[in-house]
Amino acid sequence: MLIGMVFGNGYGSQAGAWRMPGVDPTGFTNFDTLVRYAQLAERGKFQFLFMPDFPALRADIATDAQQLNIEPMMTLAAVARGTERIGLVATGSSTFSEPFNLARQFKALDLMSHGRAGWNAVPTSDPMVAANFGRALPPRFEKYERLHEFVQIVQGLWGSWEQGAWLHDQVSGRFADPAKIKPVNLRGRHLATSGPLPLPPSEQGQPVIFQAGGGDQGLEVAGRYASGVTGAVFTMEDARAQRMALRDAAERAGRDPDEIKFFAGLMTTIAPNxxxxxxxxxxxxxxxxxxxxxxxxxxxxxxxxxxxxxxxxxxxxxxxxxxxxxxxxxxxxxxxxxxxxxxxxxxxxxxxxxHPMVVGPVVEAADHMQTWFEAGAADGFWLCPDVYEDGLPPLVDDLVPILQERGLFHRDYQGATLRDHLGVPAQYGRDPRLQ
Structure with missing residues (x-):
């Protein structure tokens, strides 16, 4: 199985995590603390960190910490310099962003991390976020129409340098081959770009696409473009149904269904009883x-x-x-x-x-994960520890060894990139099967 972890606010998945003993109350803005938690997840051989985003103030700020990080790309840039193997997946909205800016940011993160970046491609659905951008939310069909255009333009930009375009040959003095750097020239109903992006390929070529897969339109987006889907499912039956629907959507799009990995959420509060x-x-x-x-x-x-x-x-x-x-x-x-x-x-x-919540001994989390995985309900899980400071170590030091002893989880990274970790095929630029 594959394991990711939600990487949120510097405290944990519970609103009161910031008040727990031993927790740094300034963890929300302490990048050293965030890097330390990322390093701990990497020691557990987790395949990736998953960073949601919500660019607005929410929850009861008088008593509760914000559940999301201060800014995903800046945070993961810091984490990229403090880790070596773990994947770094961030959410980026297609509704209030421009493809060129987003393509540039995620490609830069991919280069900085040596091929460990992933983009969770989603539209925005909250009026509070729309208000911060001074705009109204577009109709749902329009949001997803824009998302399709957005993903294709971003991938076109990512592939605008051919694999051998960057020469950096000091002897000959040739820095790049202009004949292998091509414009994109894509135009849709909502978006357009000329390109190219002024960045070469990374070790994995380009970032991996993630998606949430919600509803029929989200399912279609995930089936066409995503290699990872983070689900919000409470029952094993619902998880199995969503995973099969995603695989069917991938097959309809002309892809191998094994190219798309479904991750079920699991919240944990670990204690002896x-x-x-x-x-x-x-x-x-x-x-x-x-x-x-x-x-x-x-x-x-x-x-x-x-x-x-x-x-x-x-x-x-x-x-x-x-x-x-x-x-x-x-x-x-x-x-x-x-x-x-x-x-x-x-x-x-x-x-x-x-998400399901395991409240008890760590073996209950292992049993839950094994049951769902062997039932075909998930390819893996994105874990939501209640408190990073003392709730993450039991997952790394106790849960992972149980899964390894049961033959369910790897003992070490076999590759260096996020594509390696997920076992998804190489892709550079737009998927030619979807042209």
């Missing part, structure tokens, strides 16, 4: 569970309020509970509630998170 893990999760969550009680009630078809937070559901409530057919998490939420946990503990199990 369930009770200790729940207490850890509760300690870093503060008062954030109180407003979630009403949402839990909606999932179960019950009228709940925060006054019952410290109590389990009554027998009458359990008998009346009806899991929502529209929310795949609700069946699991009722199962946990039926075990007699208080509502606070039920929420601490992660029943309303967007």
């Amino acid at each position: 369930r009770r200790a893990a729940l207490d850890r999760r509760i300690a870093m969550s503060g008062f954030s569970f109180e407003p979630r009680v009403g949402y839990l009630g909606q999932m179960l078809g019950l009228a709940l309020d925060s006054a019952q937070l410290g109590e389990p559901l009554t027998k009458a409530q359990l008998a009346a509970a009806r899991p929502s057919r529209q929310d795949l998490r609700s069946t699991y939420a009722l199962k946990v509630a039926s075990e007699g946990w208080s509502l606070r503990d039920v929420l601490a199990h992660g029943v309303i998170d967007y």
Whole structure:
């Protein structure tokens, strides 16, 4: 299996991670701390770091740290200089960017990291982000139409220097061969470029495309261009269905379905036992569970309020509970509630998170990953440790060895580039099968 890790705000995936003992409270802006966590993930032989992006202020800034990093490309540039093997995947929006700028940034990161860069190509869907750019969100079909043009132009720019164009021959004095540097001259309905990009190929040729694959239009984009897809799936059945849909989309586009790797998210709070893990999760969550009680009630078809937070559901409530057919998490939420946990503990199990949550011993994470992987539900996982400072070391020092002993995870990097790590084929410029 393949393993990536969400690389967010310098603290961890939980809003209260910044308050936990031993955590650097200035980690949000401390690049030394971020590089140290990246080096730890690299010691665990993770295939890549995955950096989301949300260029707007969100969450309760009075008490919660921002969940995303200060700026993906600047951060990964620092990480590239402090690591040697691990892949570096950043999100870049096609809605409020220009292809030439983005192509230049990601190609520079790819050169700086010696072929370890990946671009998570997504449109923007949040009005807060649009407002920061002084624009309204375009209609969904237009966003994806632009995304198709954007990806093709970026890949055209990446391939505008042929592989042998850069000579750097000091003896002959020839720096480059102009005959092997070609304009792009692509024009679509929304975007255009003349090119070429003033950068040569990297060790892997060009960055790897990632995508989120959401909805029919996202599925088509992923099937045509992506080599990695980071999914938000809560059940194994949903994960298997999404993975198969992606493989089918790749095949329809004329690609080998093995070229696209599906990664399921997994959140972790590791402790010696369930009770200790729940207490850890509760300690870093503060008062954030109180407003979630009403949402839990909606999932179960019950009228709940925060006054019952410290109590389990009554027998009458359990008998009346009806899991929502529209929310795949609700069946699991009722199962946990039926075990007699208080509502606070039920929420601490992660029943309303967007990914499955392992709250307990590290072997439970290994079992979850093995079950999903062997069921064909994922090619790998992107891990979301609750706190990097003391939640990541158990994944590197305990989880990875278990997976290695079970023959599920590699013992060392076999190559130097992100394409090597993912086992995806070489590509330079646009995919000729999609012309």
